[in-house]
Structures are given as C-alpha cells and as structure tokens.
Amino acid sequence: xxxxxxxxxxxxxxxxxxxxxxxxxxxxxxxxxxxxxxxxxxxxxxxxxxxxxxxxxxxxxxxxxxxxxxxxxxxxxxxxxxxxxxxxxxxxxxxxxxxxxxxxxxxxxxxxxxxxxxxxxxxxxxxxxxxxxxxxxxxxxxxxxxxxxxxxxxxxxxxxxxxxxxxxxxxxxxxxxxxxxxxxxxxxxxxxxxxxxxxxxxxxxxxxxxxxxxxxxxxxxxxxxxxxxxxxxxxxxxxxxxxxxxxxxxxxxxxxxxxxxxxxxxxxxxxxxxxxxxxxxxxxxxxxxxxxxxxxxxxxxxxxxxxxxxxxxxxxxxxxxxxxxxxxxxxxxxxxxxxxxxxxxxxxxxxxxxxxxxxxxxxxxxxxxxxxxxxxxxxxxxxxxxxxxxxxxxxxxxxxxxxxxxxxxxxxxxx
Amino acid sequence: xxxxxxxxxxxxxxxxxxxxxxxxxxxxxxxxxxxxxxxxxxxxxxxxxxxxxxxxxxxxxxxxxxxxxxxxxxxxxxxxxxxxxxxxxxxxxxxxxxxxxxxxxxxxxxxxxxxxxxxxxxxxxxxxxxxxxxxxxxxxxxxxxxxxxxxxxxxxxxxxxxxxxxxxxxxxxxxxxxxxxxxxxxxxxxxxxxxxxxxxxxxxxxxxxxxxxxxxxxxxxxxxxxxxxxxxxxxxxxxxxxxxxxxxxxxxxxxxxxxxxxxxxxxxxxxxxxxxxxxxxxxxxxxxxxxxxxxxxxxxxxxxxxxxxxxxxxxxxxxxxxxxxxxxxxxxxxxxxxxxxxxxxxxxxxxxxxxxxxxxxxxxxxxxxxxxxxxxxxxxxxxxxxxxxxxxxxxxxxxxxxxxxxxxxxxxxxx
Numbered sequence: 001x002x003x004x005x006x007x008x009x010x011x012x013x014x015x016x017x018x019x020x021x022x023x024x025x026x027x028x029x030x031x032x033x034x035x036x037x038x039x040x041x042x043x044x045x046x047x048x049x050x051x052x053x054x055x056x057x058x059x060x061x062x063x064x065x066x067x068x069x070x071x072x073x074x075x076x077x078x079x080x081x082x083x084x085x086x087x088x089x090x091x092x093x094x095x096x097x098x099x100x101x102x103x104x105x106x107x108x109x110x111x112x113x114x115x116x117x118x119x120x121x122x123x124x125x126x127x128x129x130x131x132x133x134x135x136x137x138x139x140x141x142x143x144x145x146x147x148x149x150x151x152x153x154x155x156x157x158x159x160x161x162x163x164x165x166x167x168x169x170x171x172x173x174x175x176x177x178x179x180x181x182x183x184x185x186x187x188x189x190x191x192x193x194x195x196x197x198x199x200x201x202x203x204x205x206x207x208x209x210x211x212x213x214x215x216x217x218x219x220x221x222x223x224x225x226x227x228x229x230x231x232x233x234x235x236x237x238x239x240x241x242x243x244x245x246x247x248x249x250x251x252x253x254x255x256x257x258x259x260x261x262x263x264x265x266x267x268x269x270x271x272x273x274x275x276x277x278x279x280x281x282x283x284x285x286x287x288x289x290x291x292x293x294x295x296x297x298x299x300x301x302x303x304x305x306x307x308x309x310x311x312x313x314x315x316x317x318x319x320x321x322x323x324x325x326x327x328x329x330x331x332x333x334x335x336x337x338x339x340x341x342x343x344x345x346x347x348x349x350x351x352x353x354x355x356x357x358x359x360x361x362x363x364x365x366x367x368x369x370x371x372x373x374x375x376x377x378x379x380x381x382x383x384x385x386x387x388x389x390x391x392x393x394x395x396x397x398x399x400x401x402x403x404x405x406x407x408x409x410x411x412x413x414x415x
Numbered sequence: 416x417x418x419x420x421x422x423x424x425x426x427x428x429x430x431x432x433x434x435x436x437x438x439x440x441x442x443x444x445x446x447x448x449x450x451x452x453x454x455x456x457x458x459x460x461x462x463x464x465x466x467x468x469x470x471x472x473x474x475x476x477x478x479x480x481x482x483x484x485x486x487x488x489x490x491x492x493x494x495x496x497x498x499x500x501x502x503x504x505x506x507x508x509x510x511x512x513x514x515x516x517x518x519x520x521x522x523x524x525x526x527x528x529x530x531x532x533x534x535x536x537x538x539x540x541x542x543x544x545x546x547x548x549x550x551x552x553x554x555x556x557x558x559x560x561x562x563x564x565x566x567x568x569x570x571x572x573x574x575x576x577x578x579x580x581x582x583x584x585x586x587x588x589x590x591x592x593x594x595x596x597x598x599x600x601x602x603x604x605x606x607x608x609x610x611x612x613x614x615x616x617x618x619x620x621x622x623x624x625x626x627x628x629x630x631x632x633x634x635x636x637x638x639x640x641x642x643x644x645x646x647x648x649x650x651x652x653x654x655x656x657x658x659x660x661x662x663x664x665x666x667x668x669x670x671x672x673x674x675x676x677x678x679x680x681x682x683x684x685x686x687x688x689x690x691x692x693x694x695x696x697x698x699x700x701x702x703x704x705x706x707x708x709x710x711x712x713x714x715x716x717x718x719x720x721x722x723x724x725x726x727x728x729x730x731x732x733x734x735x736x737x738x739x740x741x742x743x744x745x746x747x748x749x750x751x752x753x754x755x756x757x758x759x760x761x762x763x764x765x766x767x768x769x770x771x772x773x774x775x776x777x778x779x780x781x782x783x784x785x786x787x788x789x790x791x792x793x794x795x796x797x798x799x800x801x802x803x804x805x806x807x808x809x810x811x812x813x814x815x816x817x818x819x820x821x822x823x824x825x826x827x828x829x830x
C-alpha cells in the first residue's frame with residue numbers, strides 16, 4: 001500500500017508520472033500495470049539489507065511469471081525460485097543464471113527433474129523420499145551430477161506461534177525434521193548426487209520476523225547437525241514469505257528481516273538463499289478496471305466493474321483485501337460492494353467498503369495486484385485474459401497483449 | 416456420482432468401454448475425459464421430463480465451454496445461456512441457433528450488448544437500471560430491435576428456506592422485485608426494445624425442488640402482474656441450478672424438477688426457458704491424474720498427484736467434494752490427503768479420505784469434473800493447461816490439445 005510513486009496530477013492518478021487513465025484508454029481494461037522502478041527498489045531493499053551477508057536472492061517466479069518482469073530482475077542479478085518445468089523455462093528464457101536457480105515443489109515429475117539436471121541448476125530441493133529415488137534414477141540415466149537440498153519441515157508448534165498457524169506438521173511440504181538426518185545420510189551415498197543445501201519454507205504473507213527467527217534457528221541448527229555427520233552444505237535456503245501491507249503498512253521490511261537473520265549467518269560457511277516473490281512485485285502492480293454500472297440492490301449498492309475473479313482471484317479465493325483508489329480524483333464516497341461480471345455470488349473484490357470516485361465509466365486502481373494477480377488468472381466465463389503493461393521510468397511498454405477469441409480456441413482440435 | 420457407464424474390465428476402469436489407462440498413456444495426464452453418451456442422456460432427461468411443456472433448454476456455457484461439447488448439445492437442439500461476449504462467440508461458433516440464446520450477467524459492456532443486438536438473440540436479460548440505459552443507447556445506434564427480459568431478484572427470505580441461503584437480497588444479481596414493475600414499464604416505452612420475458616435465477620447446485628417451486632411461483636405471479644399492465648411476455652426463464660450428486664445420488668432429477676414446474680406452465684401463454692449446465696456435463700467428465708509420489712508426513716499420508724488447483728479449483732476454492740476412483744482396480748486403501756503439485760497448502764483435492772489404488776505411477780479418476788473443471792483452469796505456477804478428450808460412442812477424440820510452453824508466452828510482447 002506504499003503509495004510514494006502514486007500521485008494525483010490534474011485530478012488524475014499517475015504512477016511513476018504516467019497517467020493511469022491514459023493507459024486504460026490506450027490499452028483497455030481490465031489492465032495490469034507494473035512499475036519497474038518499484039520492482040527495482042523492492043529488489044534493492046533486499047540486496048541492501050543483506051549487504052553484509054553472502055547470499056543469492058532467488059525471485060519466486062510463481063508470484064508473477066511475466067517474462068519482462070523476470071528479465072528485469074535478472075538484470076539486477078536476481079536468481080529464481082521455480083516450482084515447475086514451466087517456471088524453469090520462464091526463468092532461463094529471461095536470462096536468469098542457472099547457477100542461481102533453486103527448484104522446489106512436492107510433485108516434480110521425471111521431465112521436470114531431468115530439466116533441472118540438464119540445466120545444471122543451483123539446487124533441486126527434494127521434498128520426499130520417493131522423490132529422492134526418482135532423482136537417483138534420473139541422474140544415473142543422465143550421467144550428470146545434480147546439486148540437491150532437502151526441504152525440511154521444521155515442525156514448529158503453531159499453537160506457540162500463531163503467525164505460522166498454517167500448521168506445518170499437517171502440510172504436504174518437506175520432510176519431517178525427525179526423519180531428515182536419515183534421508184541426508186542416504187543421499188550421501190548416492191551416485192551423481194551432491195548434497196548442496198538445506199531448505200526450509202515456513203509460509204506466505206508473514207508480516208513479522210519471529211517466524212523467520214525460528215526458521216533460521218532451525219535451519220542453522222540442522223546444518224550444524226549435518227556437519228557433525230560429515231555432511232557440509234554450501235547453502236541454507238530460508239525460503240520466502242515476507243508479506244506486504246495490503247491493509248496497512250505495519251509490516252516487517254527486508255531490513256527487519258535482515259536484522260534477524262544476519263546474526264545467524266555471520267561467519268557461517270553457508271551462503272544464504274532468499275526466495276522473495278510477493279514482497280518484490282506485489283505492491284508494484286495495479287489492476288485497472290472500469291466501472292460499468294452502479295447498481296442499487298434491495299439493501300446495498302454495487303459498483304460493477306469489468307474485472308472479475310478470473311482476472312484477480314485473491315479476494316474470492318482467500319478473502320484477501322486490496323486497497324482501491326479512484327483514477328479520477330474524487331472526494332465522493334459511496335458504501336458498496338465492488339463486484340465483477342462473473343456469474344457467481346462470490347465475485348466480490350471489496351465488501352461494504354467506502355469507495356471513492358465510483359462513477360459509471362470511471363477507472364479504479366486495485367492496488368497491490370502485482371503478485372498472484374495475472375499469474376492466477378483464467379478464462380472462466382470465456383473471458384479473455386487481461387493485458388500487462390510495464391512502466392519503465394514512467395514509459396509504458398505492453399509486455400503481454402490482451403487475449404483474443406482466437407486465443408480462446410487455439411488449442412481446440414477440430415475435425 | 417452415477418457410475419453406470421463406468422466399469423472395471425480386466426482390472427482397468429473403462430468409461431463407455433474405453434480404457435482410462437490407455438487414454439492417460441496416449442494423451443498424458445492431467446487429462447479431462449468427457450462421455451458424449453452421458454452428456455446426451457443428461458440432455459435427453461431434461462427434454463423428456465419437460466416433454467409436455469413448451470420450452471427451450473439453454474445449456475449454460477460457463478460450466479464447460481469446449482467447442483465440441485457445445486456442438487454436441489447444439490446437435491441435440493439445445494440453446495445456450497451465455498454470460499459474456501466470449502460465451503456468445505463460443506455458442507454461435509458451435510452452431511447454436513441465435514434465437515435460442517439468452518444472455519445474462521451483471522457487467523455487460525457496450526461491445527457485449529452490441530453483439531447481442533447484431534446477432535438477434537432470443538433475449539438479453541438485463542440486470543440493472545443503468546444497463547437498461549446502456550442498452551437503449553446501443554439499440555438506437557444499431558437501429559435494430561432487441562428482445563429483452565429483466566432478471567428479477569425474487570427476494571425469498573433465506574431464513575425460511577435455508578436451501579437458497581445464498582441470500583438473494585444481498586446478491587449483486589437482478590433487479591429487486593419491488594422495483595421490477597416500474598423498470599418494465601419504463602422499458603415498454605423505449606424505442607427498438609421489445610419486452611420478451613421474465614428471468615429469474617436462484618442459485619447453483621440446488622439438490623431439491625422446493626426453491627424451484629418458490630421461484631416458479633414468483634416468476635409466474637410476476638408475469639401475470641405484467642399482463643395486468645398490458646405487458647405480455649413470451650418467455651419465462653427460470654434459470655438453471657439443478658445440482659448433481661457429488662457425494663451421493665440423493666438429489667433431484669430433471670423429472671422431479673419437471674413435476675414441480677409443469678403445473679405452473681400448463682396452459683400458460685409463455686414458453687419456459689431452462690438453463691442447466693452442471694447437471695448436463697458435470698457427471699460426464701473425469702479428470703485423470705497420475706500418482707507421482709506417496710509421502711509420509713509427520714502424522715499423515717499424502718498422495719501427491721500431477722493435477723493441481725490450476726487444473727481443478729473446486730476443492731481448493733469451494734471446499735468441494737469429488738469422488739476419486741482408481742483406474743487400476745484395487746482393494747488396498749490408504750487414508751491420506753490427495754494433494755497436487757502447486758506450492759500452496761490449500762492445493763488439496765481430498766482430505767483425510769480412504770483412497771483405493773494409490774500407488775506411485777497409478778492413475779486416479781477424479782469424478783464429476785465435467786463442469787467448472789477445465790473452464791476455471793489457469794496457468795498458475797506456469798503450469799500448462801490440460802488436454803480434453805471426448806468419448807463418442809466410446810471412441811476418443813482429442814478436442815483440446817495440451818498446452819505447450821509456446822502457448823505460455825504466446826501473448827507476451829517482446830521488444
């Protein structure tokens with residue numbers, strides 16, 4: 001919600017000096033707009049905050065897989081955190097150094113593992129014992145060494161620390177910490193497998209630093225335990241998960257994060273791997289949407305916009321909050337639900353909210369839509385997916401065109 | 416969950432006589448498979464149940480917009496219920512008679528209304544007063560008459576009838592019934608607008624007939640009230656919404672539905688419009704997925720399959736239940752969560768369920784996936800969308816090929 005690069009000029013909301021109304025007119029709505037300047041400064045906050053720590057910042061591609069966005073991060077020196085063959089493809093295509101790519105995910109298939117081996121990535125984060133067997137088979141076939149880590153599930157009691165109440169013990173991710181040592185030992189004896197790291201990931205949209213402190217303690221402690229067994233690792237991958245302030249700015253920054261982690265990594269032999277995604281691109285993106293109608297229901301108002309949950313699913317799926325700003329400056333507020341055109345009651349972007357500038361034909365900017373926005377979008381209701389524009393020093397560049405009906409049927413096979 | 420066209424032959428699950436294992440091998444997984452025979456018999460149940468009622472059965476395209484599926488329904492005489500320009504495009508392309516197309520939705524933009532006018536559809540179901548103004552403008556520009564209905568919100572107290580507890584009064588849809596008469600009168604005087612019907616839609620996945628009885632009462636009563644004002648309508652569109660038995664078969668059939676509605680429509684001047692979607696294609700579709708790994712977590716088992724919520728979002732988004740059958744016949748059951756490869760804790764298809772035949776490499780059939788399956792799928796985690804196969808008399812035909820990485824970047828604009 002940090003809005004420092006947002007400003008009303010002549011009554012119109014500008015992002016990096018570029019009129020959002022003009023963008024909506026030129027490229028149509030719904031439209032995703034990203035600020036390259038903001039992405040850069042978000043990345044640089046990490047780089048700067050951890051300047052005294054030997055590290056790789058692996059951008060979490062799932063947050064936003066637009067090629068131009070990944071390319072921008074590659075140009076800043078970022079690595080990538082990928083979860084599928086598709087993300088690996090996108091990262092390599094954008095010019096990310098394979099030596100800075102980590103590949104996690106509970107369901108990697110043979111083709112995905114093979115691509116990781118062939119491309120010589122930084123490390124493959126193995127999430128289970130059957131996966132280790134699959135990897136063993138593939139490196140044998142490929143006759144090539146693969147760097148691996150195991151993702152360990154630190155099993156931190158969520159009752160003690162409600163912030164991580166995703167209940168790690170119940171989650172599908174990683175290897176339970178009490179079995180992890182045995183699995184590392186097993187991997188140690190395997191051909192073409194080089195044990196490179198320890199991986200941990202404790203959740204998403206975490207807004208204070210305590211969970212990271214616990215995670216770091218756990219990871220570092222485990223690496224020391226491995227060392228006692230003669231297994232020296234090169235990397236400790238602490239995962240991502242730093243949240244952003246959707247509703248307010250009272251969230252931890254990369255600097256707070258660094259302050260907590262630094263002490264654990266000072267003088268250690270391991271390099272730190274970070275996997276930020278949301279905190280790099282989230283507040284750099286805006287979804288522009290047009291007000292099609294103002295509707296009075298039986299006992300509430302509806303602002304009907306042209307973006308539906310096929311465009312931005314976070315409010316419908318997670319009950320997520322997104323700040324909404326009028327592109328045409330206004331002090332007039334109505335209390336309403338902001339709803340999309342999808343034929344489901346759940347297609348609601350904001351509920352019972354005071355909305356400024358909600359006039360038919362006006363444009364609204366749905367803030368903090370740079371992460372998990374376009375990347376989760378679909379063709380539901382046979383709706384075409386939105387276009388994406390990247391502002392580079394305030395100059396717009398179309399980095400994904402709007403879909404056409406031709407795209408909707410492109411993969412259909414017709415007799 | 417009706418499984419009459421499913422059978423184990425030689426230990427392998429067959430649909431309409433076709434081996435699902437062979438389909439998974441030939442087309443890969445995840446794979447959507449639809450039975451044309453089942454779609455036909457579902458459609459014919461409606462046609463037969465309402466044989467004594469003058470009607471149009473408008474297939475609700477949002478449930479499944481595959482062109483081959485819509486074409487099949489067009490060949491049976493179905494009309495279409497569409498909600499966007501994209502769905503109108505898909506319906507016309509599949510050969511649905513425009514005179515049998517109804518177009519609803521709260522957020523229609525000018526281009527969508529224009530297409531409805533130009534194609535001379537059966538009727539446009541207007542959902543609000545500002546939309547009526549927009550329609551008035553467009554028919555004036557187009558110099559062409561448009562048939563319209565208003566979608567009325569019957570405002571049935573959800574407390575009295577918990578089955579329709581979607582709380583219509585709170586929903587964005589339709590025009591409150593107490594304002595509807597006034598809006599009809601207003602439309603009556605408008606140029607190039609022909610009042611053709613009354614539209615009502617009370618919800619989705621409704622498994623008993625009481626809500627439909629209340630809806631019919633409301634609609635018929637309102638049509639009579641209109642007649643008193645000299646407004647004679649030709650159609651009463653009662654919407655869709657008949658559910659299917661995801662967990663058990665104890666749900667109302669089109670015959671039960673017809674029994675309730677028939678009496679209201681006997682001898683009436685209006686033609687009945689029905690909008691079934693889920694009950695036509697839902698139980699005709701299966702999502703085939705491969706077991707990649709069996710994982711033991713700290714205190715539960717996970718069956719990790721290769722279909723994620725990007726392929727089938729219903730369990731993650733709505734907590735929906737889908738029956739899961741082993742393609743390789745088996746009596747061995749493990750209690751587990753069936754999870755996908757997406758990196759979110761919520762990527763769960765079944766929770767703490769007894770799963771038969773969950774062995775690495777085996778194929779599972781996720782039942783009742785024909786509706787709101789592929790149509791809601793996305794490229795989240797840069798995953799490629801699945802292929803779709805239609806079984807016609809048991810013979811497979813690829814009706815949508817699997818996406819490639821080329822498809823993932825097709826709309827990206829690169830300098």
